[in-house]
Amino acid sequence: MMTIGVLGLQGAVEEHLKHIEALGFRGVSVKKTEQLNEISGLIIPGGESTAIKNLIIKYGFLGALKSFSQAGKPILGTCAGMVLLAKEIADAEESHLYLMDITVRRNAFGRQRDSFEADIEVKGIDGVFPSVFIRAPYIESVADHVEILATFDGKIVAARQKNLIVCSFHPELTSDTRFIKLFTEMVTSSFAVPITQ
Numbered sequence: 145m146m147t148i149g150v151l152g153l154q155g156a157v158e159e160h161l162k163h164i165e166a167l168g169f170r171g172v173s174v175k176k177t178e179q180l181n182e183i184s185g186l187i188i189p190g191g192e193s194t195a196i197k198n199l200i201i202k203y204g205f206l207g208a209l210k211s212f213s214q215a216g217k218p219i220l221g222t223c224a225g226m227v228l229l230a231k232e233i234a235d236a237e238e239s240h241l242y243l244m245d246i247t248v249r250r251n252a253f254g255r256q257r258d259s260f261e262a263d264i265e266v267k268g269i270d271g272v273f274p275s276v277f278i279r280a281p282y283i284e285s286v287a288d289h290v291e292i293l294a295t296f297d298g299k300i301v302a303a304r305q306k307n308l309i310v311c312s313f314h315p316e317l318t319s320d321t322r323f324i325k326l327f328t329e330m331v332t333s334s335f336a337v338p339i340t341q
Contacts, residue, residue: 155191190223
């Protein structure tokens with residue numbers, strides 16, 4: 145059984161673990177860098193991106209996460225996780241992990257009171273996916289090699305680049321496991337086809 149980790153520094157860790165296990169994988173909360181060697185894929189959950197970045201630095205994850213991605217291991221970033229993976233943040237002077245060729249705008253759909261749910265079409269998922277947006281960012285622009293997976297109100301809210309996949313919304317806050325399944329399929333296929341950077 146493959147093991148998928150959820151970065152356990154802040155955010156909706158338990159909710160992601162429930163989805164991972166519902167899909168037949170072993171899920172673990174990753175709180176030490178050594179655990180990255182024991183997992184096949186990693187989810188960086190929503191939360192507060194600056195706080196998570198500070199914890200990533202405090203606990204020595206910055207270089208370890210970059211190495212994890214450069215090794216071709218899949219990473220899913222949801223909400224704040226998407227902000228952390230982006231190479232550029234439109235409303236900040238510097239980015240965080242600087243891994244994915246996208247420009248993200250934080251809290252772009254409004255503050256906490258502006259949170260909402262919407263049914264959206266996602267490439268690779270049949271029908272619509274119930275999406276929960278909480279202080280959600282969106283993607284302002286992508287490089288040519290980044291695949292757009294979903295848009296809402298004309299804004300990019302999900303995308304994929306090689307072993308990286310991101311979304312503005314919180315798939316773990318619904319009972320629908322199909323978006324997390326897109327990620328687990330990336331994890332299983334990454335062992336069949338080597339990913340080159």
